[in-house]
Amino acid sequence: MLEVEGLHAHYGRAHILQGVTLSAAQGEVVALLGRNGAGKSTTMKAIMGLVRPTGGRVRFQGQDVTGREPFEIARQGLGYVPEERRIFTELTVMENLDVGRQPPRAGLAPWTPERVFALFPSLGAMRARPGGRMSGGEQQMLTIARTLMGNPRLILLDEPSEGLAPVIVERMAAAILELKREGITVLLSEQNLHFARLVSDRACVLEKGAIRWEGTLAALMEAEEVRAQYLSV
Numbered sequence: 293m294l295e296v297e298g299l300h301a302h303y304g305r306a307h308i309l310q311g312v313t314l315s316a317a318q319g320e321v322v323a324l325l326g327r328n329g330a331g332k333s334t335t336m337k338a339i340m341g342l343v344r345p346t347g348g349r350v351r352f353q354g355q356d357v358t359g360r361e362p363f364e365i366a367r368q369g370l371g372y373v374p375e376e377r378r379i380f381t382e383l384t385v386m387e388n389l390d391v392g393r394q395p396p397r398a399g400l401a402p403w404t405p406e407r408v409f410a411l412f413p414s415l416g417a418m419r420a421r422p423g424g425r426m427s428g429g430e431q432q433m434l435t436i437a438r439t440l441m442g443n444p445r446l447i448l449l450d451e452p453s454e455g456l457a458p459v460i461v462e463r464m465a466a467a468i469l470e471l472k473r474e475g476i477t478v479l480l481s482e483q484n485l486h487f488a489r490l491v492s493d494r495a496c497v498l499e500k501g502a503i504r505w506e507g508t509l510a511a512l513m514e515a516e517e518v519r520a521q522y523l524s525v
């Protein structure tokens with residue numbers, strides 16, 4: 293579904309991504325782990341075309357999308373939920389969902405407001421509420437819900453559990469597992485290893501703009517030295 297090969301990216305002269313290589317198969321949930329500043333968000337932005345890659349390749353469903361415009365990449369079925377949630381604060385929950393609508397995709401059941409409310413019941417209880425009058429966690433769910441309305445085949449989630457209360461974290465994990473059951477591929481970035489373990493098939497550990505370790509979450513839990521070197525604070 294997604295193949296990233298030797299991806300490089302710069303901010304001005306700062307060489308941030310130094311050859312990131314990772315992949316995700318259809319229906320797989322892959323966690324991109326790493327400390328603050330490791331390059332998780334930059335990797336997602338470079339995949340999405342929001343940061344122009346300065347080297348390497350991004351292939352999505354076998355097609356080379358490296359350096360394409362974000363809207364073109366989105367239209368091909370790649371959804372992106374940035375770290376800084378961007379909902380329309382003046383628009384209601386329903387209107388926010390409408391903004392995200394895109395045509396259905398072959399082989400995937402199309403998303404409707406009713407289906408996203410089944411995934412995030414608390415949103416269904418506040419359909420007419422303006423986004424600006426929702427809590428941070430509710431806004432987080434709304435950005436994911438709106439992205440789903442675009443019927444993505446793959447969704448990039450930048451730190452989906454960040455700032456959520458424990459009970460909401462569990463709801464979020466259940467929602468991601470439900471997406472997986474639907475055949476949607478998920479690449480998520482996380483600092484929360486507990487959350488990553490709840491949902492991910494595989495982990496890629498990023499440090500200083502390159503993948504330093506890759507394997508199952510079970511293997512990562514065994515690899516104490518890897519966690520100590522790249523993950524713990």
Ligand SMILES: Nc1ncnc2c1ncn2[C@@H]1O[C@H](COP(=O)(O)OP(=O)(O)OP(=O)(O)O)[C@@H](O)[C@H]1O
Pocket residue numbers: 303306308326327328329330331332333334335375483
């Ligand atoms: N717009 C920018 N301009 C210049 N440098 C940036 C910019 N955005 C990020 N950086 C730098 O690039 C590096 C990687 O940042 P990035 O946001 O990708 O890290 P991250 O792994 O997502 O971290 P976090 O866990 O804090 O979100 C950091 O050193 C950061 O300071």
Ligand SMILES: [Mg+2]
Pocket residue numbers: 332333334375450
């Ligand atoms: Mg980040």
